[in-house]
Amino acid sequence: MSKSPSATGFRIDKRTKQIFFGILALYTVIAFHLSNCRYAKSFKSPKFTNVALPTTSHVENLNLRDYEVKDRHLKDLREQLAMAYPYEPEKSIPRRIWQTWKVKAESSAFPSSFRSYQKDWLEASSQGFDYMMVPDDDITAFLENLYGEVPLVLQAFKEMPKNILRADFLRYLLLFARGGIYSDMDTYPLKPLNQWPSIDHEKLKEFKETRKPVPYKGFKSGDVSVRDEREPGLVIGIEADADRPDWSDWYARRIQFCQWTIQAKPGHPVLRELILNITATTLDSVSSMKGNTADLIDKDHQSDYNVNYRDKRAKDTAYLHEEAKTEENIDGSDIMNWTGPGIFSDIVMEYMNNLIQKNNDVLLLNGNIYTPATVDPAEAAQEDVNQSTKKFYRKISESLLNNRQVPWEFFSLITEPITVDDVMILPITSFSPDVGQMGAKSTDDEMALVKHMFQGSWKGNAGHN
Ligand SMILES: *[C@@H]1O[C@H](CO)[C@@H](O)[C@H](O)[C@H]1NC(C)=O
Ligand SMILES: *[C@@H]1O[C@H](CO)[C@@H](O)[C@H](O)[C@H]1NC(C)=O
Ligand SMILES: *[C@@H]1O[C@H](CO)[C@@H](O)[C@H](O)[C@H]1NC(C)=O
Numbered sequence: 001m002s003k004s005p006s007a008t009g010f011r012i013d014k015r016t017k018q019i020f021f022g023i024l025a026l027y028t029v030i031a032f033h034l035s036n037c038r039y040a041k042s043f044k045s046p047k048f049t050n051v052a053l054p055t056t057s058h059v060e061n062l063n064l065r066d067y068e069v070k071d072r073h074l075k076d077l078r079e080q081l082a083m084a085y086p087y088e089p090e091k092s093i094p095r096r097i098w099q100t101w102k103v104k105a106e107s108s109a110f111p112s113s114f115r116s117y118q119k120d121w122l123e124a125s126s127q128g129f130d131y132m133m134v135p136d137d138d139i140t141a142f143l144e145n146l147y148g149e150v151p152l153v154l155q156a157f158k159e160m161p162k163n164i165l166r167a168d169f170l171r172y173l174l175l176f177a178r179g180g181i182y183s184d185m186d187t188y189p190l191k192p193l194n195q196w197p198s199i200d201h202e203k204l205k206e207f208k209e210t211r212k213p214v215p216y217k218g219f220k221s222g223d224v225s226v227r228d229e230r231e232p233g234l235v236i237g238i239e240a241d242a243d244r245p246d247w248s249d250w251y252a253r254r255i256q257f258c259q260w261t262i263q264a265k266p267g268h269p270v271l272r273e274l275i276l277n278i279t280a281t282t283l284d285s286v287s288s289m290k291g292n293t294a295d296l297i298d299k300d301h302q303s304d305y306n307v308n309y310r311d312k313r314a315k316d317t318a319y320l321h322e323e324a325k326t327e328e329n330i331d332g333s334d335i336m337n338w339t340g341p342g343i344f345s346d347i348v349m350e351y352m353n354n355l356i357q358k359n360n361d362v363l364l365l366n367g368n369i370y371t372p373a374t375v376d377p378a379e380a381a382q383e384d385v386n387q388s389t390k391k392f393y394r395k396i397s398e399s400l401l402n403n404r405q406v407p408w409e410f411f412s413l414i415t416e417p418i419t420v421d422d423v424m425i426l427p428i429t430s431f432s433p434d435v436g437q438m439g440a441k442s443t444d445d446e447m448a449l450v451k452h453m454f455q456g457s458w459k460g461n462a463g464h465n
Helices: 004-044 077-084 112-124 136-147 151-159 163-178 201-210 269-285 287-293 299-304 311-315 332-338 341-358 389-403
Strands: 096-101 130-135 180-183 187-189 234-241 255-264 418-420 423-426 450-452
Touching: 077 151, 077 269, 096 112, 096 163, 112 130, 112 187, 130 136, 136 151, 136 163, 151 163, 151 269, 163 180, 163 255, 163 269, 163 332, 255 341, 255 450, 269 287, 269 332, 269 341, 332 341, 341 423
Parallel strands: 096 130, 096 180, 234 423
Antiparallel strands: 180 255, 187 450, 234 255, 418 423
16 A cells, blocks of 8 residues: 555656657657658758869868868868868777678688688787678668768769779778778788787887987978877888889889778878769769769869879870770779779878978978898898988988978888878888788788788779779
8 A cells, every 4th residue: 555656656657658758759750751851852952963073183272181171061072071070180090990891701601711810800909999890781881871971972882883993992981980990801910909000109109209300391390299199090001112113014103002901090181082082083984973973073174083094094095085984994903093002002192292291390200211221130141231211311301302292212111110290101011021022021020910811802803802
């Protein structure tokens, strides 16, 4: 009996709750409907069709590092991307690993060697890292979730005529939105991830305190902001550094940065420019979109958009430049310049040059140009002592001091990390140990971080890599 008041109270509560939940459910249905309308509208509304696609080749008036969204109408894709994922350089690099493959790891079609590499990633990352594997089936939902506000990016991804292009694009999109380490499925780590020079704070501190800044024209060392505690925002490795006259028979760029392993903070401006370039190129190079982009592109620089006009083909008058790209007429060189290491390397270099041309406080740390490579006395007889970045010292200083240009020599023959502002460049040994050329050392070298098994060729037709 003594319980009855509370029982009554409970009954009332229950009825109130029912009414409350009824209203909530109704609201949810309405809100869902409204948000669907808004979503559907965002695809067709002026927001979509009137978003301009600026070229990344003409940025003389922009400071890419400090690019800020001023116009909330988000008139162009650069603004949309910067708004969707603003860069926050003071934050640390997310402790997260991304991998992608055609099928889920549980599938019988998942290669067993990958299963063991995957285990190594999990072990190397046991200290507070998340591990994410995105199989093909999940990509659409994933990207719609991350890039719903930037429909042109989704459109470009959808329109890409080859999976290899999508596989390249996907890694940039994941890192730009969420950050962390992306690494191809055919790689495995050689060290615990918290020992990487980018996130080992003891090494980072030592590096920043002991390397003296490399000057460039206009550099004011007094203006350099104190950023000792900050981790770099983008960490990349050298893929190719072929010091031979016929290098172009083998590689797309004299210094080529690799994109099978990349570490980044979300929103990094290099990734933003890369995504902008790839989206614009795709939408203007494939037939399904050609007519639709006429109003969006920069008419003064039309050839920037068409992958058929990149260099070699621009000079080939017989080439069918206006022909749209399809699965059949794409070759390795197109892939290189569209989504692969070619365009990746170009955008990194262009970003660095924009940095030092627009800012007087960019810290360039490169110990390699002051110290000759320490030659193992046992190898000294065979090894050319001049095989160090120091041999380019003059060319490097002239380029920086006269032209505010970071020359490719700045990255050649490096054996220890370099930083250009918050971009860290690791030597070839870091992501390509054991390749037995271009100065790469073995997997037991201090700088070796990731082993690449080259099991999927980038030239491969179907699927990833
Ligand atoms: C993309 O980048 C390449 C390499 O710098 C450049 O040639 C091209 O004009 C750029 N295109 C667009 C649309 O940004
Ligand atoms: C790709 O770009 C590079 C650098 O601009 C150029 O040397 C090469 O010829 C281009 N490839 C094609 C097929 O245009
Ligand atoms: C290194 O290069 C300099 C200048 O090119 C040359 O004088 C010197 O003999 C070279 N040293 C060796 C060991 O090759």
